[in-house]
Amino acid sequence: MHGPNDTPNKNAPGLPGPLSQELTNLLTVVIPSIGRSSLKNAIASCLGQDLPVKHKMEVLVVDNTMTGELRKLIDHYTNRDPRIRYIHQPCKGFSNARNSGVEQALGTYVAFLDDDEEACEGWAAALLRQAHRGACAVFGPIRASFDAPLEYPEAERLFSRNLGCRDGSDVTRYRVNLGTGNSLFDRDVCFTSRPFFATELNDIGGEDSEFLMRLVDRGVRLIWAADALVVERVPSQRIDPLRLSLRRFRNGQVRSLVCFRSGGLRTLGGIAWMGAGVAQIILFGLLSIVCQAFDHKRALHFRFKAVGGLGKVLWMRPFWMSSCDNSI
DSSP, X not given: XXXXXXXXXXXSTTOOHHHHHHHHTEEEEEEEESOOTTHHHHHHHHHTOOOOTTOEEEEEEXXXXXXXXXXXXXXXXXXXXXXEEEEEOOSOSHHHHHHHHHHHOOSSEEEXXXXXXXXXXXXXXXXXXXXXXXXXXXXXXXXXXESSOOOOTHHHHHHOBOOOOOTTOBOGGGGGGOOSSSEEEEHHHHOOXXXXXXXXXXXXXXXXXXXXXXXXXXXXXXXXXXXXXXXXXXXXXXXXXXXXHHHHHXXXXXXXXXXXXXXXXXXXXXXXXXXXXXXXXXXXXXXXXXXXXXXXXXXXXXXXXXXHHHHHHOXXXXXXXXXXXXXX
């Protein structure tokens, strides 16, 4: 049995020819998890995928709980299906979990699926189709499914991702609207330097935005797979006004943070985001106050936008909020 750091790598010298070819046609789906009940649905949705001829899949679940409490659940699957593998990464954090998944992945292509997402029929094939056309970084749409009636339209935009682009479109210009939930990467092209995801961002998140910025700066184009749909399950406790505000604030922080963290000319982008944030605070803050007297929902909508602007301004570490528990 292999330990956590001695799993054979497809790039290791001396691999037999048939095994090397098999790994070339292997897709690794990485599912980081802190134990949400929806994990079972995420795993099942992967196992039900129809892959192109000669392709295979492995599903790598990264248990990001301190005690390894998901081991028993995953063993239940692995005893019945050899496509599933388990990794325990006890150090909490989005980056830690993703880094462990990439490190242990055997496939030529590495896809990410969040543990509250379910891949729809044809998901894997749609991602691979773009990869076979030469794409090194592929992204698909996310449709939010809410457990409770949606009172605040803002939630739809915050939890869904639909760029409305044609299949195969270059969506590099939409980088800030993308993330690693529902994505696929050519391992050899995209994961060239460690840590793959910035560990300094473990708590706040935004590690995927920072990673995509580095890819774009290296000249990697981001491609859209319109048919690679996943559904994200959103429980009712994540869509109350406070948590939606915190999510907008955190998203605003990430916009500025990744630019200032990159330095160089990207610093100018951070300054621009801060300027946009100030404008949002003033404009939408005033609109929120004006609307409060006669239209509470519209006032709340403007308040969300103002809070997003505040995040762009207060991106510094003293204002970071931990989001490792995925409550926002």
